[in-house]
Amino acid sequence: MSTPTPEVYERGKGMDAHNQVMREIRSRKEASYDPREPTRVWLDEDNTPDGVKRSLTIILNTGGCRWARAGGCTMCGYVAESVDGGSVSHDALVDQIDVCLEHEAENADEPAELIKIYTSGSFLDEREVGAETRRAIAETFADRERMVVESLPDFVDREKIEDFTDRGLDTDVAIGLETATDRVRHDCVNKYFDFADFEDACAQAARADRESESADAGVKAYLLMKPPFLAEPEAVRDMISSVERCADVEGCHTVSMNPCNVQRYTMVDELYFRDGYRPPWLWSVAHVLEETADVDAIVVSDPVGHGSERGPHNCGECDDLVQKAIKDFDLRQDPSVFEQVSCECELTWETVLERERSFNQPLTR
Numbered sequence: 001m002s003t004p005t006p007e008v009y010e011r012g013k014g015m016d017a018h019n020q021v022m023r024e025i026r027s028r029k030e031a032s033y034d035p036r037e038p039t040r041v042w043l044d045e046d047n048t049p050d051g052v053k054r055s056l057t058i059i060l061n062t063g064g065c066r067w068a069r070a071g072g073c074t075m076c077g078y079v080a081e082s083v084d085g086g087s088v089s090h091d092a093l094v095d096q097i098d099v100c101l102e103h104e105a106e107n108a109d110e111p112a113e114l115i116k117i118y119t120s121g122s123f124l125d126e127r128e129v130g131a132e133t134r135r136a137i138a139e140t141f142a143d144r145e146r147m148v149v150e151s152l153p154d155f156v157d158r159e160k161i162e163d164f165t166d167r168g169l170d171t172d173v174a175i176g177l178e179t180a181t182d183r184v185r186h187d188c189v190n191k192y193f194d195f196a197d198f199e200d201a202c203a204q205a206a207r208a209d210r211e212s213e214s215a216d217a218g219v220k221a222y223l224l225m226k227p228p229f230l231a232e233p234e235a236v237r238d239m240i241s242s243v244e245r246c247a248d249v250e251g252c253h254t255v256s257m258n259p260c261n262v263q264r265y266t267m268v269d270e271l272y273f274r275d276g277y278r279p280p281w282l283w284s285v286a287h288v289l290e291e292t293a294d295v296d297a298i299v300v301s302d303p304v305g306h307g308s309e310r311g312p313h314n315c316g317e318c319d320d321l322v323q324k325a326i327k328d329f330d331l332r333q334d335p336s337v338f339e340q341v342s343c344e345c346e347l348t349w350e351t352v353l354e355r356e357r358s359f360n361q362p363l364t365r
Contacts, residue, residue: 022266038061043108049216062129066121067191075263076266090133094136097137116147118149123150142168146171161173161204175222178191179238209251218252223243225257228276229358231357235284243288255295281352315343
């Protein structure tokens with residue numbers, strides 16, 4: 001991985017010592033990536049304010065999140081999948097979109113109604129995706145129903161959202177808030193902004209929504225279940241509170257809870273190999289979804305790497321069943337699905353919630 005030049009650093013933000021160490025860790029990456037190929041693309045279904053929609057998810061291969069190149073979040077290793085050099089041309093990004101459209105044509109009976117575009121950074125940061133490319137992508141998908149784009153709150157403004165809503169696309173900005181608790185976001189995640197900045201971004205989306213005559217706009221908050229340095233019960237309490245606080249913010253209509261998984265080139269990875277971190281229990285994910293089922297927002301979760309030691313897991317016997325119940329809840333928002341799954345390891349999880357503390361975590365593997 002190329003060494004970031006000083007101008008991409010967000011100096012004076014976050015934990016300086018952590019950022020310095022993480023830049024060194026991430027410099028060990030040896031893999032390189034084709035700037036004309038997307039990082040990933042897949043077809044799925046997603047719950048939206050207008051119901052369940054067929055979705056095409058695209059992860060563009062960009063120069064990487066500017067905050068991650070400065071050192072970044074304790075759990076995020078996606079910058080290791082970024083193109084060397086810190087930037088990707090307009091033509092190369094358009095080629096990536098063409099590859100995704102070809103994938104859709106080959107694997108779907110009809111075009112997806114929902115398009116989700118991520119960059120493992122900020123789609124609305126014009127140092128990652130320029131204005132010309134953003135508008136070209138909006139034009140390419142103008143015949144679809146809904147668009148989701150990813151961004152840190154710094155880069156969210158009404159005019160950028162209007163590139164999509166002016167073409168009749170309902171538009172959601174996915175913001176990696178991680179937690180509504182500023183201290184946890186700063187000290188456990190190493191994310192520099194405050195909850196108030198998230199509220200400001202939601203206000204920008206709400207303004208775009210009010211001013212558009214042909215499309216809706218809103219925010220999808222991404223939360224992190226169990227960042228490092230929190231014990232399981234602390235993580236559960238923080239997540240329930242965070243879901244509730246996000247649901248109360250005007251403009252935020254969906255909350256996506258992402259259970260932490262252990263990615264390479266991260267602080268979480270370093271802790272994991274020293275027995276200082278265990279990914280969250282899937283029982284904890286189910287519990288949070290049950291406890292927040294009545295908030296005024298869609299609440300979903302997609303446990304990446306479920307059932308593996310580096311991903312959210314229970315005992316290994318019930319992981320697939322609990323994951324299936326979580327997926328069912330995502331689509332139907334019915335907490336009764338969790339009454340249909342049980343396992344002996346639930347008692348172990350309950351003991352962890354009762355006895356695990358930050359100074360002795362993880363209590364189990």
